[in-house]
Amino acid sequence: MLFNSIEFVLFLPIVLLLYWFGTRRNIRVQNMLLLAASYFFYGWWDWRFLSLIIISSVVDYSVGLALAKNTDEKRRKLLLLTSVLVNIGFLGFFKYFNFF
Structure with missing residues (x-):
């Protein structure tokens, strides 16, 4: 997945929405979400x-x-x-x- 791909255009808003609204402002859950999203992004390549x-x-x-x-x-x-x-x-x- 490249930064200028359609996949990334879909991936980023989903991660941001989950980060801000799906984690109930729990910093530990937010960090785990970002870690999982990073692994997914890296693994997609x-x-x-x-x-x-x-x-x-x-x-x-x-x-x-x-x-x-x-x-x-x-x-x-x-x-x-x-x-x-x-x-x-x-x-x-x-x-x-x-x-x-």
């Missing part, structure tokens, strides 16, 4: 790569939770470095290993 964004989301969310719990600066830097390296690793792997 090519479902085979959906695992990449899910893995990246899980790693980043886990690192975020760990960062909130830790006060040790060295540990926090290591956690942040882990998240950055995982995400840059995905980018580098797909850029330089000629998948396309």
